[in-house]
Amino acid sequence: MRISDPNLIGRLTELRVELRQGAKLSELTSLGIGGTTDLLRITKHETIPDLLQLLDANHIPNKFLGGGSNLLVGDGELLWVVLQLVPPESDVVLEGNFAHVDAAADLGRTVTFCAKRDLGGMEGLIGVPGTVGGALRMNAGAYGMQIGSYVREVKLYRAATRQIETLRGHQISFEYRHTSFAPDDMMLAVILELPSKTYNEILKGIRICNEKRRSSQPLGQKSAGCIFKNPPGASAGRMIDELGLKGLSVGDVRVSDRHANFFVNAGHASAKDMLALIADVRERVQKAYGVALENEVVVWNA
Ligand SMILES: Cc1cc2nc3c(=O)[nH]c(=O)nc-3n(C[C@H](O)[C@H](O)[C@H](O)COP(=O)(O)OP(=O)(O)OC[C@H]3O[C@@H](n4cnc5c(N)ncnc54)[C@H](O)[C@@H]3O)c2cc1C
The missing domain is CATH 3.30.43.10 (Uridine Diphospho-n-acetylenolpyruvylglucosamine Reductase, domain 2)
Structure with missing residues (x-):
């Protein structure tokens, strides 16, 4: 348009x-x-x-x-x-254990900025690309932690009231890759309360998470992270892997050989190819396990 x-x-x-x-x-x-x-x-x-x-x-x-x-x-x-x-020049400001972060701030840089000032808790989020606002929307998390645990206040534009408002942490529910924000809420800034830890201690945690990612994810390839949410008590990646679908492809999109829940763009893939592969894998999992996989990736196709 x-x-x-x-x-x-x-x-x-x-x-x-x-x-x-x-x-x-x-x-x-x-x-x-x-x-x-x-x-x-x-x-x-x-x-x-x-x-x-x-x-x-x-x-x-x-x-x-x-x-x-x-x-x-x-x-x-x-x-x-x-x-x-557009992120402001100074997108993270610390006040004791509270980090005031602009939603446009890069998530990884925010984690390291806080870590260097002895504020931890978010080690698992290192390696999750994107912005702090995007992480809030989906309640990004990994390795047993999620950003929602540290949220004390969110400034947001609410389409329902057409106003900028502030929500306290207890007014928001954060679940596995799901939040109570309305689909058209626009997160603008957040206050996170982070536990004090020494930089060395945080660095140790970051290195462990980095190593886990490196050994299990196709980091050098174009992807959107996990395509499907894990169904309760199960792993979408494991089911796809058990069906022998690693390497399955449509056009230039393929199920990663490294992590079966990552679908990678191995060349000049189109959305049409990606949607076809998602539909195919979902159908095979449904047939084999009776489980309807839900997208984790957000699709903007209409
Ligand atoms: C290699 C790789 C590894 C990944 N690993 C993980 C992982 O371990 N854990 C995990 O949870 N995710 C993971 N992801 C997925 C992704 O990085 C996260 O979901 C991330 O938080 C998305 O943030 P973003 O800013 O890129 O959002 P976008 O992709 O730009 O947007 C995603 C959705 O959030 C909305 N949104 C974005 N910003 C805002 C805002 N400020 N206000 C309101 N809505 C907004 C968009 O409208 C859209 O609906 C991974 C992705 C990749 C490529």
């Missing part, structure tokens, strides 16, 4: 929104898949209510992009524009 009305472009400039016309989503997602649309980069949180109202008034549908590491975006010219936050 393209924004061409000069009045609208002028209004976006007034709202300090950077317009990047014809952005390729394949260059903004870790899978390297996705078509083209206009990208609107938001530099001031306070302008979001006016921006969303402006887009609504002009009938411009939109989707919100974090770091693009959990996304499968459709091919070709996309029917919506994409919004993204």
Whole structure:
């Protein structure tokens, strides 16, 4: 979708929104898949209510992009524009055991920034790409920890009220790859309360997690992490592996040889190929185990 009305472009400039016309989503997602649309980069949180109202008034549908590491975006010219936050210069500010973090901050850099100042707890998140906002949306986690455990407050734009609001930690429920945020809530900033640990102790934990990732995941290849959520008490990857599906491919998309729940783009894969492989694997697992696998990857295909 393209924004061409000069009045609208002028209004976006007034709202300090950077317009990047014809952005390729394949260059903004870790899978390297996705078509083209206009990208609107938001530099001031306070302008979001006016921006969303402006887009609504002009009938411009939109989707919100974090770091693009959990996304499968459709091919070709996309029917919506994409919004993204620009991180401020200083995106993590510490106050005792509390870290005030902008949602656009890089998750890995946030974990190391805090670690170097003797604040730990998030060691398992090292190696999870993307932004802090994206991690909040999905309650990102690994190796027995999840970001939700440390959330004390979230500043967010709520489409339901068209306002920027603040939620306390106890008002939000964080479950396995699921949160109580509304689908159109836009997380803007978070306060995390992190336990004090020495940097050396945190580093030890980080090294263990890094090693586990390196030995089990196709880190050098384009992927979106796990395609499916683990069903209660089971492992989606193990089921796919047991069915001998590692290496199964459609076009340039294949089930990773390293981790059966990672589907990699081994060349110039399309969303169509990826969706076909996801459907095929889901059907085989359903037939063999009677389990309907649910996507962990977020699909933007309509
Ligand atoms: C190699 C690899 C390893 C991974 N390992 C893990 C892992 O161990 N554990 C894990 O949980 N995940 C893992 N992931 C998946 C992914 O990195 C996480 O889900 C990450 O938190 C997504 O953040 P993002 O900023 O990239 O979100 P995006 O992919 O940009 O967006 C994902 C969804 O979140 C929404 N979103 C993003 N930012 C915001 C915001 N500020 N406000 C509201 N909604 C927002 C988007 O609209 C979209 O619906 C892995 C991915 C890769 C590629």
